[in-house]
Amino acid sequence: MDAIDYRIIDQLRQNARAGYGDIGDVVGLSASAVKRRVDRLVADGVIRSFTVQVDPAVDGMAVEAYVELFCRGTVAPDELRRILAAVPEVVDAGTVTGDADAIVHIRSRDIPSLEDALERVRVAPNVDHTRSAIILTRLIDRRNQ
Structure with missing residues (x-):
């Protein structure tokens, strides 16, 4: 992993639904280059999953x-x-x-x-x-x- 991978992960932590182009604008890569890196991070097990987290209070678990x-x-x-x-x-x-x-x-x-x-x-x-x-x-x- 390099500094760009860490920056991509930081962007995904802030918004896992961010588009590859949007992430690329922040880290200085094209959308396709970001996608390749994300795919590699997933394949290598660095990124384990993409998920939604619901406010526990909404789920009745406050x-x-x-x-x-x-x-x-x-x-x-x-x-x-x-x-x-x-x-x-x-x-x-x-x-x-x-x-x-x-x-x-x-x-x-x-x-x-x-x-x-x-x-x-x-x-x-x-x-x-x-x-x-x-x-x-x-x-x-x-x-x-």
Whole structure:
């Protein structure tokens, strides 16, 4: 990858629907040259997909929380993945350093459904306890950049 590839990716992050000509105007290439580069970036697995992301509030999933997950003993990441994959409200999760074993991002339609999702996580084998923080105001959201 070179600097132009990075600039093309930056343009696609801002607007994945931008035309190749529009991107070319910004990066200094013809539309066909941009298309060839995008095709190569896709073929090489650099660009994994093009997608639409709908505001979760519009989808009725406006309540979100970050949950620290504490396990009994040592639990393999594959086991945590299996436990969390069974809860559809879990939108993101990762193992972490520190006291918690994992951080889990949950989205739900309301507080009762959040509580239900949390309970499904808590009763899973090897889960000792959780500590939750409900998001009040999203200050920065760079997930699409």
